[in-house]
Amino acid sequence: MKKGVRFKILVGIGVLLVILLIALLSIPKIILVDNDVTVNLEEDYIEPGYKAKVLWFDITNKVTVTNNIDTNVVGNYEVEYKIDLLFDIVKKRSVIVIETIPPEITLVGEESVYVCPQSIYEEEGYEAIDNYDGDVTDKVTLDVKDDMITYIVVDSSNNETSKTRTIIHEDNVAPNLELKGNESITLTLGSGYSDPGYTATDNCLGDITDKVVVEGSVNTNAVGTYTITHKVSDGVNETSKTRTIHVINGIATLGTENAPGVIYLTFDDGPSNSYTRIVLDTLKKYNVKATFFLVPKNASLYYLIKEEYDSGHSLGIHSMSHTYSVVYASDDNLYSDIKAVNEVIKNVTGSYTYLYRYPGGSSNTVSKNYSTGIMSRSASVIHEMGYHYFDWNISSGDADGRNHTSDEIANNVIRNLSKSRYNVVLMHDTHEFTAYAVEKIILYALENGYTFAPITMNTREVHHSIAN
Numbered sequence: 001m002k003k004g005v006r007f008k009i010l011v012g013i014g015v016l017l018v019i020l021l022i023a024l025l026s027i028p029k030i031i032l033v034d035n036d037v038t039v040n041l042e043e044d045y046i047e048p049g050y051k052a053k054v055l056w057f058d059i060t061n062k063v064t065v066t067n068n069i070d071t072n073v074v075g076n077y078e079v080e081y082k083i084d085l086l087f088d089i090v091k092k093r094s095v096i097v098i099e100t101i102p103p104e105i106t107l108v109g110e111e112s113v114y115v116c117p118q119s120i121y122e123e124e125g126y127e128a129i130d131n132y133d134g135d136v137t138d139k140v141t142l143d144v145k146d147d148m149i150t151y152i153v154v155d156s157s158n159n160e161t162s163k164t165r166t167i168i169h170e171d172n173v174a175p176n177l178e179l180k181g182n183e184s185i186t187l188t189l190g191s192g193y194s195d196p197g198y199t200a201t202d203n204c205l206g207d208i209t210d211k212v213v214v215e216g217s218v219n220t221n222a223v224g225t226y227t228i229t230h231k232v233s234d235g236v237n238e239t240s241k242t243r244t245i246h247v248i249n250g251i252a253t254l255g256t257e258n259a260p261g262v263i264y265l266t267f268d269d270g271p272s273n274s275y276t277r278i279v280l281d282t283l284k285k286y287n288v289k290a291t292f293f294l295v296p297k298n299a300s301l302y303y304l305i306k307e308e309y310d311s312g313h314s315l316g317i318h319s320m321s322h323t324y325s326v327v328y329a330s331d332d333n334l335y336s337d338i339k340a341v342n343e344v345i346k347n348v349t350g351s352y353t354y355l356y357r358y359p360g361g362s363s364n365t366v367s368k369n370y371s372t373g374i375m376s377r378s379a380s381v382i383h384e385m386g387y388h389y390f391d392w393n394i395s396s397g398d399a400d401g402r403n404h405t406s407d408e409i410a411n412n413v414i415r416n417l418s419k420s421r422y423n424v425v426l427m428h429d430t431h432e433f434t435a436y437a438v439e440k441i442i443l444y445a446l447e448n449g450y451t452f453a454p455i456t457m458n459t460r461e462v463h464h465s466i467a468n
């Protein structure tokens with residue numbers, strides 16, 4: 001080939017390349033700021049920006065932008081940037097709408113569960129809720145190990161959450177021990193005793209009655225209080241219960257008048273609607289005779305006065321109104337109060353009584369407010385009127401206006417009992433705690449060699465010092 005021809009070809013190629021380069025540079029270009037964009041659910045999509053140019057001319061305003069983004073719906077979207085020419089220039093941006101909040105798992109039952117040894121935990125249930133997917137409970141997977149269950153759930157945006165439940169293979173519930181029959185039993189000397197029995201169950205072991213250990217014994221030939229202890233263990237926890245057996249010297253025999261160790265139980269202010277009944281039944285159970293200093297205000301309870309009398313208890317006069325301002329207003333008021341009560345007693349029982357107890361006791365000072373010297377004057381003539389009056393040397397403390405337990409009332413009496421004198425005990429059959437203290441006092445007394453008697457005209461009077 002000639003030199004001139006080769007040169008022409010090279011020039012031709014060169015010209016073509018220049019034309020091609022110019023053509024390429026003349027194609028409009030769209031330039032995006034950033035490429036793919038991620039948007040959080042329900043947040044606005046913000047356009048990161050774009051430019052368009054051809055050669056050195058800015059033609060950004062020729063670009064039309066369209067998108068189908070819905071930021072309320074998780075997914076992949078596109079933004080399209082287009083310049084409409086003879087042929088379209090198009091550029092696309094990918095936008096991903098995501099949510100990042102993992103589901104929440106809620107366990108039914110405790111996060112730490114006790115299960116009997118050798119037992120398998122029975123799933124109590126769970127629930128998984130996702131802010132976007134809703135209920136995803138059915139997507140929860142369980143990783144079950146011996147002592148731990150892991151609950152895992154992943155939502156549609158790949159957010160994962162997990163929760164664990166710890167399984168403790170241990171019996172943490174004490175056995176249940178039930179004594180059949182009463183927890184307190186009273187026997188008379190020489191009678192036989194057989195334990196009424198018991199049952200024991202355990203949450204893990206079932207019936208464990210045969211594992212109950214019984215400690216203690218009862219000697220029914222010796223008066224006293226016996227304690228039988230029942231214990232049962234499930235290997236970890238122990239339960240125990242006691243039964244108290246009172247062996248008493250038969251029913252009470254009547255105490256010798258004024259003898260050391262005699263107890264005169266006296267009940268003031270009754271009869272009362274509910275509590276006199278309890279007192280009478282308890283006295284009858286142990287054949288104990290007592291004394292009732294009456295406030296017979298309520299005629300519908302006179303049948304109780306009759307029952308007291310018919311049961312061999314002594315009746316005494318206390319007051320018709322028990323209102324100090326009335327009873328102690330004058331000597332006449334005092335004597336007519338005494339007589340009014342005695343008329344009721346006569347009407348109900350057929351006989352008068354000559355046993356008397358001053359409202360507030362003979363040492364009261366409240367009467368000073370109404371009549372100075374009324375206690376001294378009346379006490380000096382009351383014997384001439386035929387009456388014997390009785391204060392007390394043991395107070396049960398049941399009339400201080402406060403609430404008490406029957407144990408307190410019984411203990412107030414018991415700790416003051418003495419075998420070196422006769423004991424006149426002040427109580428009121430107008431309180432529930434007093435009514436239920438009576439049996440405790442009687443049991444203690446019978447186990448400890450005391451006797452009971454009703455006050456009679458032969459009983460030596462117990463007097464406080466007159467203070468008005």
Ligand SMILES: [Zn+2]
Pocket residue numbers: 268269318322359360
């Ligand atoms: Zn009284």
